[in-house]
Each structure stands twice: as structure tokens, then as C-alpha cells.
Amino acid sequence: MIPLLSIEEFLAKAAPEKTNSKEQQKFLQAASTIIADVQEGGDQAVRSYIEKFDGKAPKTFLVSREERNAAWDLVDDEVIQSLQRAAENIRDFHRKQLNNSRMMQADGDVISGQLYRPIDRVGIYVPGGTAVYPSSVLMNAIPAVLAGVGEVNMATPVKDGEELAPILAVAADIAGVTNIYRVGGVQAVAALAYGTESIPKVDKIVGPGNAYVAAAKKLVYGDVGIDMIAGPSEVAIIADESANPIFVAADLIAQAEHDTIARAFLITTSQAFAEAVDQELVKQCQVLPRKEIATTSLQEKGASVVVETLATAVDVANRIAPEHLEIQVKDPLSYLSKVKHAGSVFLGHYTPEALGDYFAGPNHVLPTSGTARFSSGLSVDDFVKKTTYLYYTEEALREAGDDVVRIANQEQLEGHGLAVSKRLEEKR
Numbered sequence: 001m002i003p004l005l006s007i008e009e010f011l012a013k014a015a016p017e018k019t020n021s022k023e024q025q026k027f028l029q030a031a032s033t034i035i036a037d038v039q040e041g042g043d044q045a046v047r048s049y050i051e052k053f054d055g056k057a058p059k060t061f062l063v064s065r066e067e068r069n070a071a072w073d074l075v076d077d078e079v080i081q082s083l084q085r086a087a088e089n090i091r092d093f094h095r096k097q098l099n100n101s102r103m104m105q106a107d108g109d110v111i112s113g114q115l116y117r118p119i120d121r122v123g124i125y126v127p128g129g130t131a132v133y134p135s136s137v138l139m140n141a142i143p144a145v146l147a148g149v150g151e152v153n154m155a156t157p158v159k160d161g162e163e164l165a166p167i168l169a170v171a172a173d174i175a176g177v178t179n180i181y182r183v184g185g186v187q188a189v190a191a192l193a194y195g196t197e198s199i200p201k202v203d204k205i206v207g208p209g210n211a212y213v214a215a216a217k218k219l220v221y222g223d224v225g226i227d228m229i230a231g232p233s234e235v236a237i238i239a240d241e242s243a244n245p246i247f248v249a250a251d252l253i254a255q256a257e258h259d260t261i262a263r264a265f266l267i268t269t270s271q272a273f274a275e276a277v278d279q280e281l282v283k284q285c286q287v288l289p290r291k292e293i294a295t296t297s298l299q300e301k302g303a304s305v306v307v308e309t310l311a312t313a314v315d316v317a318n319r320i321a322p323e324h325l326e327i328q329v330k331d332p333l334s335y336l337s338k339v340k341h342a343g344s345v346f347l348g349h350y351t352p353e354a355l356g357d358y359f360a361g362p363n364h365v366l367p368t369s370g371t372a373r374f375s376s377g378l379s380v381d382d383f384v385k386k387t388t389y390l391y392y393t394e395e396a397l398r399e400a401g402d403d404v405v406r407i408a409n410q411e412q413l414e415g416h417g418l419a420v421s422k423r424l425e426e427k428r
Contacts, residue, residue: 001281001295002252002266002302004274007316010305014236014265014320014371027215031186033169035219038190042272043197049187056161059248060301061198063164063180079169086359087138087174094115094143097380109396115164115387117146119225121200122196122383123192124177125207126168128157128184134171135358139365139378140207141175147383152177153202155192157184185209189216193224206378208365227382232301234263236322238313238335241270243328244349249280251326251352256297257290265320266304267313274304314338321372324353343372398424 005013005402038046043061046415072080103113124140126133137154144152154177164182172180180222181199183191189209195201204225205217217226237256239248252264268274281298285291307313314335317325321341329335339345344354344368355366365378392400401420408417 002264002284002298002304004216004278004304004306005307007307010265010267010303011316011319013303014263016231024215027211028219031189031215031219033214034186035190035193035216038160038196039194043199043264046183046187046196046199048193049185050157050183051225053101053185054157054159058158058182059160061181063169067163068169068173068180071164071166072173073074074374075170077122079167082359083134083138083167083171083174087142089359089361090138090142090363091146093301094363094380096144096147097138098146099381100238107395109399111389111391113389115389116384117230117387118150118384119203120142120149121151121153121202122149122156123205125184125188125192125200125205126150126154126156126158126396127209127213128165129205132165132168135364137168137171137177138176138206139363140176141172143176143363143378143380143385144206147177147380149383151179151200151202153179153181153184153192153200155181155188155199157188159180184213186212186216189213189220193220206365206382227365228367228375230365230373231371232261232263233258233324234322235264235324235326235366236265236267236317236320237327237328238310238317239266239268239273240310240329241273242330242349243268243273245273245276245280246284247276247349247352248328249284251354252277252281252298252302253284253288253294254352255324255355256294256302257288258293258297260293260296261301262297264302266302266320267316268304268306269308269310269313271306274306276306310335317342321367321370323366323368323372326353327350341372343367343377344375366378394423 034049047057082201088197099116101115105112122144126136134142141152154172156168164180189205191199192202192205201223206227208230218229235251237251253265255264256262266274266277285295288294296347318340323343325339325342325348329337330350334347336347344356344362346356356362364377367375377396401424404420405417
């Protein structure tokens with residue numbers, strides 16, 4: 001089911017897929033038109049695009065407090081408790097990421113430091129359509145709230161003017177979301193980026209979406225901040241003979257069932273193990289509700305490879321720089337220090353990636369398509385700005401002044417040098 005390839009073939013298939021310029025242009029052109037219309041037409045344009053893509057538009061975009069309160073009675077108590085426990089784990093993990101403003105130098109004549117200040121208003125995009133994603137609400141909103149963001153506004157699509165899924169309203173309350181708007185797609189990104197009569201402009205937009213949403217985020221970047229441009233979800237699993245092929249197959253399927261372009265990779269030191277996993281994939285996919293999606297993903301986008309040593313396996317994984325990396329080997333912790341590039345690492349036979357998706361605490365909004373080589377998953381840092389500050393006395397400026405002037409003159413920016421020398425010429 002999943003192709004077994006040589007190392008060269010495996011690396012070629014696992015490499016970030018080059019964007020089809022024509023296809024990407026299609027997404028960008030469509031998103032550009034919608035964004036321009038929303039900028040010009042505000043709420044009416046948003047409503048028109050909802051009717052075009054999602055059926056009947058909701059009566060109001062904003063979900064009322066009454067509706068949010070009523071949602072709690074419509075969700076099973078045990079589900080609510082699970083969401084609350086997950087939220088507490090996420091808070092505990094992200095709370096430790098918080099940084100305080102600090103002074104770097106204070107010797108009397110020179111004072112320097114750094115201020116941490118939260119973003120004023122953030123928009124979180126939560127995908128909809130065929131499924132609801134309360135975990136996306138928790139993962140995106142909780143770090144923002146912990147960072148001290150003043151207003152966290154959530155946008156998510158609904159079909160045919162229906163009410164918001166109650167579980168999303170509950171998750172939003174648990175996470176501390178300020179406002180919820182029933183709007184999705186490019187029109188939601190545009191409304192958040194530029195504001196409409198009823199949807200306020202935000203300073204940053206975070207959260208995953210389809211190719212059109214990704215294109216829209218790319219286009220509005222610069223007018224607002226964004227977290228990242230997400231590609232297809234992916235997992236790479238390193239496994240030796242101590243691993244259970246049933247577990248490994250299940251984890252590959254968990255990634256593959258996202259959609260047909262999801263990418264699932266197995267790197268193992270055992271040919272027999274690779275074959276056992278492949279047999280288990282066939283067996284487990286037979287009873288999977290999303291069988292066709294998972295099967296297509298595994299066959300067309302997935303791959304497995306057999307390597308001689310676990311050191312080689314880690315090297316191969318580093319070259320892929322996967323969104324999720326599972327290390328299912330006898331002594332997984334001994335290999336953690338060797339991991340250079342991965343969005344998030346899952347260690348041992350009983351730490352499936354799904355645990356991180358929903359419950360454990362680390363964020364599940366992670367870099368994809370090899371971007372873990374230079375970027376990180378969503379964190380509290382995404383919701384704060386860092387402002388440096390500096391204070392020099394006259395004595396300190398006199399000590400540093402000649403150096404500043406020399407460097408400024410070398411860059412032929414004599415005005416910069418004059419800003420210092422004019423001060424030095426003045427008598428006390």
C-alpha cells in the first residue's frame with residue numbers, strides 16, 4: 001500500500017513539493033478578487049461570497065452571548081470535561097513560554113533593555129466544512145490569551161446559515177475567545193485583515209485553512225501579521241524492531257486520513273518491519289470511515305525506506321524536516337538531541353502524534369513542507385511584540401561618539417554622524 005523506496009527515491013518524494021505556478025496563480029487571483037471586493041463592499045461583499053460558496057448567509061455574523069451560553073447545554077458533559085482538561089494542559093505548557101520585559105544593561109550611564117507587549121487584537125481562523133475542530137480553537141486562542149492579547153476574535157464558516165456548532169462555542173469559551181463570527185474562506189481573512197461594518201480589523205491572523213485561505217493570508221501579510229502559510233500535514237516515523245507495526249500503521253493512517261495530499265513517511269531499520277506495517281495498513285484501512293482518502297494519501301504521497309542504522313534514520317528525518325516526527329525505538333530519548341529539524345517530536349511507543357493534536361499541551365499548529373528548517377510552531381511568542389529601549393548619558397555618548405561617527409562616515413551617511421557630533425560639540 002505504501003511504496004517502499006530507496007533512500008534517494010524516498011528523499012525525492014519526501015522533499016517539499018514545488019508549488020505549481022499555474023495552480024498557485026489560480027488561488028492567488030481568486031483570493032485577490034475577493035479581498036478587493038471585501039475592502040470595497042464590507043459586510044455586503046462578505047455576505048455575497050458566503051451565499052456563493054456556503055449557501056444561505058447567517059442573519060448576523062456575530063455569535064451572540066446567549067447562543068454561546070446555550071451551547072453548553074448541547075454538548076455532552078464528558079466531552080466538555082475532556083476539552084477542559086486539554087485546555088489546562090495547553091495552558092500549563094504555554095504559560096512556561098512567557099517572557100518578561102527585562103533590562104539588559106544598567107550601569108548608570110547606559111541603560112538598555114527589551115519590552116514585551118501583547119498584540120492588541122488577533123483573529124483566529126478555524127476551518128469548517130465537513131468537520132468541526134475544537135482543538136484548533138484551543139491551540140490558537142489559549143497562547144494568545146496567555147500572552148495578554150486584548151481581543152481574540154474567531155472566524156469559522158457555517159453551512160446554509162446554520163447556527164455555529166455548539167462544541168466550537170464551548171471550546172471558544174474555554175479558551176477565552178472574545179468574539180465569534182460565522183464567516184469562513186477568503187472573505188473571512190479579508191474581513192479580519194481590513195475590517196467591515198460588523199467585523200473589526202485585527203493586527204494578526206493565525207490558524208490553518210485550505211489553499212484559498214492560505215493564498216489570502218499570503219496576500220494580506222504586511223497589512224496584518226500572519227503565523228505561517230501551512231501546506232499539507234505530514235508525519236515521519238522512525239521505527240526499529242522494538243516498535244509495534246500495529247501502532248505505527250495506525251499513526252500513519254491518522255495522518256493520511258486528513259486528506260489525499262497528506263504525507264506519511266516510515267523510516268525503519270528492518271525490511272521485515274516495513275512489510276509488517278504495510279500489511280497492517282491494508283487491514284486497518286479496510287474498516288476506516290475515511291478509507292478512500294487515507295488509501296489515496298498513503299499510495300500517492302506516502303513512502304517507506306529501510307536504512308542501516310538509527311543514526312542514518314535521524315539524518316534522513318532531518319533532511320525531510322517534517323511537521324511531526326515520531327521516534328518509536330527502544331531508547332527514544334537518546335536520539336532527541338540528534339534531531340535538528342522537526343515541528344514537534346513524539347518519543348516512544350505510547351506517544352502518538354494524535355496525543356499532541358488534542359490534549360498533551362504542545363501546540364499542534366506547526367511548520368510544514370520542510371519549513372521546520374527555519375521556523376517554529378505556534379507559541380506565546382507569536383502574540384507579543386518585542387520593543388528595545390536605550391538610554392545614554394552625555395558622558396556615555398562622549399565615550400562612544402567617535403566610533404559612531406567613523407562608522408556613519410564609512411557608510412557615507414554623514415547626517416548620522418552629525419546627529420552625534422553636534423551633541424558632542426555642545427558644552428554642558
